[in-house]
Amino acid sequence: MNHTYKPVLRNVNVQNITYQGEPVFLLQDPLRLTDAVILLPQALGPLAMLCDGQHTIPEIRAALEVRYGLRLPQHLIENLLEQFDQALLLESEAFQRAKQQALEEYRAAAYRPPALAGPSYPADPDELRRMLDGYLAQVDPPASPATVRGIISPHIDYQRGGPVYAAVWASAAEAVRQAELVIIFGTDHNGGLGTLTLTRQHYASPLGVMPTDLALVDRLADALGPDTLFAEELHHRGEHSIELALVWLQHIRQAEPCAVLPVLTGSFHHFMTGMADIQTESRFARFVDLLRQETAGRRTVVVAAGDLAHLGPAFDGPPLDAVAQARMKVDDEALMDVLAQGDAARFYHFMRREQYPRNVCGLAPFYFTLSVLGSSQGRVISYDRCPADHQNTSFVSVCGMVLE
Structure with missing residues (x-):
């Protein structure tokens, strides 16, 4: 390797695991462009941290020797970096080639195939319908006014969140069946800071294909620029948030197609930590204004596919005992109360004061849904805390809400 080369580690998936009795970091490309993984001894974690584009290999x-007391020969460091590159963990030509090839294949396909059919929910349409009907049978028949304009839906797996999905989608059923357009804002778990990501691909599930409103996508891209809205389009390929809401949309509509606008939303971390001010993001205001103009006079339902808090050791936090679980519920109720007020600015400032300690991954979808709807009034339909580890010390909270 060139002595001036400064490696840059991508934003990769990291898991703490034990391998052959030793603690290691499992590093993996979040876009799954390759099946390769790296098992890095945790003692060598500083090596990954130093791949920040600021340091040459020497x-x-x-730095490893002076700061961390790790004396590694240069050839070993170079070998590890070669392995990183082969696993597509570095910003490199190999990664860019693989990404471009995957993007071309994604765009050339007839539709976006379901990423979770089989591993997470049944790939057989009849079996899938039976499963969803089973969840619907567990909820009392709700009032379903056609005046519903917005839905807050989970994006957790159906095994844990099924009853909440069923309750909220049943409550919005009449509006969903009458909708001419459904906008789905979903969390991009691998998205950059403040990204809004469209796709021209149609989303498919075992229940059929839902057509993306290509004319609307093109008008948004013309107004905001394709570089703004398609830079992370490949994230649609594997991201589950929109897909898990879309399956329920199809089921409630009995597979009757309607136009869909799938929008992945990136991280709000920089806003929550004070590194940036959302009020200065003119592209957000422009995007929301355009959507309001485009949907005026058109029966539209806006969906936020997002979960609430993620707390406990599974999310690098302390274990939750009974008291902490009760506190989690109280904090969730405060969050849902603010969401139900239907005011995007008030919701944003509420979350900003919280300083992001509860890992609310639905933050961006919630914000954009409230923004597009404008003045609205929400009603909590269902709520649950779902276990996230075998010790019952980590939990993900989810809710279902309709907004009118």
């Missing part, structure tokens, strides 16, 4: 070697 500088990495020196």
Whole structure:
């Protein structure tokens, strides 16, 4: 490797695991462009941290020795970096080639195939319908006014969140059946800071294909620029948030197609930590204004596919005992109360004061849904806390809400 080369580690998936009795970091490409993974001894974690584009390999070697007491020969560091590159963990030509090839294949396909059919829910349409009907049978028949304009839906797996999905989608059923357009804002778990990501692909599930409103996508892209809205389009390929809401949309509509606008939303971390001010993001205001103009006079339902808090050791937090679980519920109720007020600015400032300690991954979808709807009034339909580890010390909270 060139002595001036400064490796840059991508934003990769990291898991703490034990391998052959030793603690290791499992590193994996979040876009799954390759099946390769790296098992990095945790003692070598500083090596990954130093791949920040600021250090040459000799500088990495020196920093490891001076800062961390790790004396590694340069050839070993180079070998590890070669393995990183082969696993597509570095910003490199190999990664860019693989990404471009995957994007071309994604765009050339007739539709976006379901990513979770089989692993997470039945791939057989009849079996899937029976499963969803089973969840619907568990909820009392709700009032379903056609005046519903917005839905807050989970994006957790159906095994844990099924009853909440069923309750909220049943409550919005009449509006969903009458909708001419459904906008789905979903969390992009691998998205960049403040990204809004469209796709021209149609979303498919075992229940059929839902057509993306291509004319609307094109008008948005013309107004905001394709570089703004398609830079992370490949994230649609594997992201589950929109897909898990869309399956319920199809089921409630009995597979009757309607136009869909799938929008992935990136991280709000920089807003929550004060690194940036959402009020200065003119593209957000422009995007919301355009959607309001485009949907005026058109029967539209806006869906936020997002979960609430993620707390406990599974999310790098302390274990939740009974008291902490009760506190989680109280905090969730405060959050849902603010959401139900239907005011995007008030919701944003509420979350900003919270400083993001509860890992609310639905933050961005909630914000954009409230923004597009404008003044609205929400009604909580269902709520649950779902276990996220075998010790019952980690939980994900979810809710279903309709907005009118």
